[in-house]
Amino acid sequence: MVQPTTVTGWPDEPLPLALDTAPVPEYGSGSLADLLPTLVAGQGAAGCDARIAELTPADRNCVFLIDGLGWEQIKAHPDEAPYLTSLLASSRGGTGRPITAGFPATTATSLASVGTGRVPGAHGLPGYTVRNPETGELMNQLRWKPWTPPQVWQPYPTVFQLAHEAGIHTSQVSSPIFQDTPLTKIALSGGTFHGRLSGEERMDFSAEQLAAGDRSLVYTYYSELDGAGHRFGIDSDAWRGQLMFVDRLVQRLAEQLPPRSALYVTADHGMVDIPFDEQSRIDFDEDWELRAGVALLGGEGRARHVYAVPGAETDVLTCWREVLGEQFWVASRDEALALGWFGDEVDERVYGRIGDVVAAAHDDVVITASVNEPHESAMVGMHGSMTPAEQFVPLLEVRS
Ligand SMILES: [Zn+2]
Numbered sequence: 001m002v003q004p005t006t007v008t009g010w011p012d013e014p015l016p017l018a019l020d021t022a023p024v025p026e027y028g029s030g031s032l033a034d035l036l037p038t039l040v041a042g043q044g045a046a047g048c049d050a051r052i053a054e055l056t057p058a059d060r061n062c063v064f065l066i067d068g069l070g071w072e073q074i075k076a077h078p079d080e081a082p083y084l085t086s087l088l089a090s091s092r093g094g095t096g097r098p099i100t101a102g103f104p105a106t107t108a109t110s111l112a113s114v115g116t117g118r119v120p121g122a123h124g125l126p127g128y129t130v131r132n133p134e135t136g137e138l139m140n141q142l143r144w145k146p147w148t149p150p151q152v153w154q155p156y157p158t159v160f161q162l163a164h165e166a167g168i169h170t171s172q173v174s175s176p177i178f179q180d181t182p183l184t185k186i187a188l189s190g191g192t193f194h195g196r197l198s199g200e201e202r203m204d205f206s207a208e209q210l211a212a213g214d215r216s217l218v219y220t221y222y223s224e225l226d227g228a229g230h231r232f233g234i235d236s237d238a239w240r241g242q243l244m245f246v247d248r249l250v251q252r253l254a255e256q257l258p259p260r261s262a263l264y265v266t267a268d269h270g271m272v273d274i275p276f277d278e279q280s281r282i283d284f285d286e287d288w289e290l291r292a293g294v295a296l297l298g299g300e301g302r303a304r305h306v307y308a309v310p311g312a313e314t315d316v317l318t319c320w321r322e323v324l325g326e327q328f329w330v331a332s333r334d335e336a337l338a339l340g341w342f343g344d345e346v347d348e349r350v351y352g353r354i355g356d357v358v359a360a361a362h363d364d365v366v367i368t369a370s371v372n373e374p375h376e377s378a379m380v381g382m383h384g385s386m387t388p389a390e391q392f393v394p395l396l397e398v399r400s
Contacts, residue, residue, distance in 0.1 A: 016321040017362055019339060022329045022386050025100035027343045029053065030092075032101055032393065033113040035063065035266065036159035036217075043215045045166035048117070048159065054093030058262035058399065060210045062218040064253060065114065066246050067107060068226030068383070070270015071098035071392035073234055073243075080240050081247040083254075084265070087396035098392035101269045103341045103360070104128070104303030104384040105391050107226070108141035108183060110268035114219075115187035117159045119343020123187075124154050124350040126342050128300040128384070131307050133352030138298050142183065150182040160190025160217065169213025173206045173220040188219065199249045207256035220253075222246060226271070229381035233273040239381075250396075257400035267393040271381040272302070274366050282324075285371040289323050292316070298355060300376060301366030303384030305355030313356040320357055328367075329360045329386075341386075361385040 025031050034051035041048040042057025050057075078085040089096045102113045102120055104127055112118075112125040120126040129138045132148060139148055164170040170191025178184050179195050194209070196202045199222050206220045225242040232238040250265050257263055274280050284290050284297055293312030298305035308316040313332070321330045331339065336358040337346050346354075359367065361384070368377035383390040 016324075017326045017329050019329055019331050019335060022339065022341070022360060022362075023388070023391065024340050024386070025102045025391065027100075027102070027119050027340065030097070030099045031113065031119075032099065032110050032266070032268070033117055033119055033343075035099070035264065035395070036114060037117040039063070039262075039264070040159055040163045040166070040168065040217065043163070043166070043168055043217070045163055045168060047162050052092070052099070052395075054095055055397075056093065056262075058260060059214060060216045060258060060261040062206055062210050062220065062253070062257070062261065062263045063114070064206070064250065064263065064265050065111075065219065065221050066225055066265065066267050067221070067223045068229050068269065068271050068381075069243075069246065069267035069394065070389055071394050072389045073270055074394055077240065077243055080243045083247045083251040084394070084396060087265070087398065088394075091394060091396050093397075099266070099395045100391050101267075101393050102343070103386055103391075104299065105269035105386070106142075106300060106303065106384050107268050111183065112154060112187045114268075115158045115160065116154065116156050118156060119345060121337070121342035121344075121346030121350055123156060124347060124353065125187075126350060126354055127298055127303065127305050129298045130305055130353040131296055131298055131355075138296055144182040147182070150186045154186035158187060158190045160188060160219070162190070163217045164191040167215070169209070169216040171209045171216075171218050173202045173209060173218060175221070175223070178221075191217070199245065200252065203249050203253040204256065206253060207258065210261055211258035222249065229271045230379040233380035234271050235273055236380075254398040257398065259400055261400045263398040265394055265396040265398075269383045270390040270392060271383045272364055272387065272389050273381050274301070274364055274379075280365050281377070282365065282367050283377075284367050284369045287323075289319055290367070292319060297369060297372070300384050301368055301379075301382050302361040302390070304357075304359040304367055306357040306359065308356040317357050320359055324359065327361065327363045327365045329362055331358050331360075332356065333358065362387065
C-alpha cells in the first residue's frame, strides 16, 4: 500500500484525499477484462482461464454491451427498465452483484479490456487521450487520432481471435461505421464482423449467429444511451427514453435465444451528471495554479493524465493535491501503479502513456479544458473515475 504524500499547509486547508480510499477495480475476478476469457474457457478454448467464479459455462455465449449503462442507473430506474430490473437479483450466478469496468471507466479503455481480456496497464489504452511517448503528442484512443500503427499500440491477440482459432463460431454484430476502425481491429476482431444499422436488426441477427454454431460467441453493441447521457444528462427524458429502448432490445434478444445459450448484458461504464457551476467544473485552461509545470493534459474530465514538464513532476503533484483537496484522488504515476489502478501488470511500452500525475474524481466534479476540449467540456453527463456510479457495470444473465 502506498502512503499518500503528506501536504503541509495552513491549518484550514483541506487535506488531500487518502489514496487508499479509492475503490480499485476488481481486476482478475470481477472486471470487464475477465468476462470473455471466462466464457471462452467454459467453451473449451486453450489459453483462456475462468476468472469470474460465479458464471456457469454455456455452449453459446452472447455479450450485449450497452454503452454507458451503469449498474446504479439500472437500479434507479425500475419503471423505465422493467426487464433489466428483473435480471438484477440473478446477476453473477445469483449473488446480485455488479462487475467493475476498470480504470479509467471510459469506452476505449473498456472495449480494449473486454476484447483482449487484459487490464489497461497491459493492453495499453489507459485513457480517453494519452501521451504517445514516441512522439510526445496526445493520442485520442477512441477516435485513433493522430493515426498510430494499431498493432504496435496494442500487440496482443483478442479473445475473439483465440475463440475463432479454437473452432468457436465467432462474430461481432454492431454498427457498420465501426467495421474498419483501428479500435475494432485491436480490440474486437476475430471471426466475422457484421454491420447492422438498427438495434432491432442487431438483436435478431445476433440470435441467428448464436444458433449458427454448436459452440458460438457473439458480441453486440449499442451506443446511443451514452450519447444521450453526454448531451442531456442521465436525468433527462432523452436518456430515459433510450433506457426504455435498450430494455426492450435486451428482452427481444433474450426471447430469441437458441438452446444451450447464455446472454450477458454488460456496459463499458456508468455516468454522473455534472452541475454547470464553477465549483463543479474546474477549467484547467483558465487555472494558472493547475497549469503550472504541466506540459500536456490528457484523459478526460473525471480521469486526468497530467504530463509534467521534465523536473516539475513533484511540484505538479503537490499543487494538484492542494488545489483539488478532497474532490479528487491525486496520485503520482508510481502510486497509481502500486495501488493497482491500471491492473497488476503494466507493460513497459504503456508506462509512459500514463500521466506523471493521475487525478480521479471523487465528487461530482470535473476538470474541463474550455479551450482545448470545447466539445467534451460542454457535456452534461461524464464518466471516467472509480466511483460506484461510473465504475459498477451490470453483468446480467439470461439462459435458455
Ligand atoms: Zn461516454
